[in-house]
Amino acid sequence: xxxxxxxxxxxxxxxxxxxxxxxxxxxxxxxxxxxxxxxxxxxxxxxxxxxxxxxxxxxxxxxxxxxxxxxxxxxxxxx
Numbered sequence: 476x477x478x479x480x481x482x483x484x485x486x487x488x489x490x491x492x493x494x495x496x497x498x499x500x501x502x503x504x505x506x507x508x509x510x511x512x513x514x515x516x517x518x519x520x521x522x523x524x525x526x527x528x529x530x531x532x533x534x535x536x537x538x539x540x541x542x543x544x545x546x547x548x549x550x551x552x553x554x
Contacts, residue, residue: 479545486516487537491530498525503540512538 484503488496516535518524523531 476550477547479547481543481545483541483543484512485537485539485541486512486535487539488516488520488532489534489536490527491533494529495536496525496527496529496532507540509538 481501482503484500484507486498486500488498490496513535516538520532520534525532
């Protein structure tokens with residue numbers, strides 16, 4: 476049994492089709508700023524680095540750092 480913490484950075488873009496597309500990166504720096512992330516997201520859009528089923532990425536929609544704590548309450552017996 477253990478408790479684990481995990482942080483991820485989720486960047487959400489608006490797409491050419493009017494939908495959204497998200498990109499998740501593990502373990503963001505503790506001191507990363509919104510401005511740094513917005514700069515990277517704009518570079519991804521400007522250079523047209525990624526495309527998906529919704530078409531090209533066109534705008535910055537959302538930025539979140541998600542912090543998850545998992546409390547594992549059961550360890551199965553070892554046979």
